Amino acid sequence: MSAPFQDKVCLITGAGSGIGRATAVKMASLGASLSLCDINYDNLSATAKQCASTPRHLDDVDVGSKQEVEKFIKDTIGKLGGIEFVFNCAGVNPTSIPLEETSDEYWDRLMNANLRGVFNITRGVIPHLKRGASIVNVSSISGIRGSAQQAVYCTTKFGLIGFSKCMALELGPKGIRTNVVAPGYIDTPTNAGIVKGGEAVTRMINGNALGRLGTPEEVADVVAFLFGEESRYMNGAVLEIDGGIKMSSTTSSGK
Template sequence: MTASKTDAAFIEETAEEPRMPGHETELDRKPKWQPRYPGSGRLEGKVAIVTGGDSGIGRATAVLFAREGAKVAIAYLEESDDGKITADAIEKEGSEALTFEGDLGDKDTCDRLVKQVVDKWGRLDILINNAGEQHPDEGITDITQQQLQRTFQTNIFSMFYLVQAARPHLKSGAAIVNCTSVTMYKGSAKLLDYSATKGAITAFTRSLSENLIKDGIRVNAVAPGPIWTPLNPFGGQKPEDLEDFGKDTPIGRPGEPNEVAPAFLFLACEDGSYMSGQVLHPNGGMIVNG
């Protein structure tokens, strides 16, 4: 364990799944992230940050936002190869991209990300808190102290840090969208710590909405079901579970990132202007009553 520049306890990457969060370039079966319909200028003139934007849901969301007119900063841990692909795709949509590599579980890193974005584009309108990690374990006694702290640090502490850094720049009409999970609602026997962080994210979303809505800033969340991204084949699921990944949904298959990104777009743009403190559920048909 080392200390960050803010002197708070900081947990380094665990050795639980050394390949995480994973490189999309190394997957044989590539996730579908390309936007599926023409843009209509719904984010024209906006500036967005998408964390975990190098691949998976983050990439699909970042490129869709670019198609809708936004300038997009993507933040990721270390997957610069995937990050370049996303940045190139953003620029092919006729927009501008900023790539940022760093561990968002550190407050100073979050401060630097927001500063770079505002220095480059002069504003910040949309914050998409999508980055996360998970480590499957058979039982609660298998979860190490380091892993437990690291999972909370990445999945929920980073959201607090980023919102704190972004808050001075968010004006009326701005939007924050957090990524929670179906596991928050239905539980997951092998993802105890991860599911707990997703419960925290949902509570954070609802409470932050109450805190910011008076200033015209909307806060919502998306709770994906099983989505095919690098996170799962690179350690987020047990290898023996990958063959049946997503088949237990009513639709009978895992979702694709470009089936989730439109939920983020709806909540980020004026189409969702009467939505705050809410959660959308692209989860393959699972009824979760949330």
């Protein structure tokens, strides 16, 4: 089997389930060493078992905490020797809430995980990245088009695209690329529609041209592509992975 990422280190946040887990398994299959974090260590351990023969570092990390992120990055460098690829996948999926009923606590929770977490990780890894390194961030179709009663979530995902495009310009001259994946209706445990089940799942299935949910592995394949040489001239791009979303649908995506 080809190992294009042999002797390269890939740092993945939110690696305990869904797209983060699928990407860890994908990158391990391509030869990468892994530095994985999640707030749920049991889930993280389950991911690690699927990458059993891969050199790796695991840690339960709240990406919204500067101190925990700095320790995680320091330990990654100490154990694995460097960082070449970064996949910012940690985040909180939406709950549909009218704005006037939205609490300060809900705003803070989503901003902390979905935006501050990416900021903390990116700021922390930049001094360790060399020419040829690559960052991929997870936004959403909700970072491209709005959804009623999901103003806070959409704000974080729109903001993440803006942040990523700024990083593409700031880090590009150093030979470091930053790109974004924007998943649509993906079959993951934290997808809001999956959690609701029933009619919500049916709406998601009918909400795209392919007439099915996407899989975490299908997103992971795109992430691996963005890390690889085949995408070497892509920087600041936003790749929609949504099966051909229909504009009239309002059910949210999920990791």
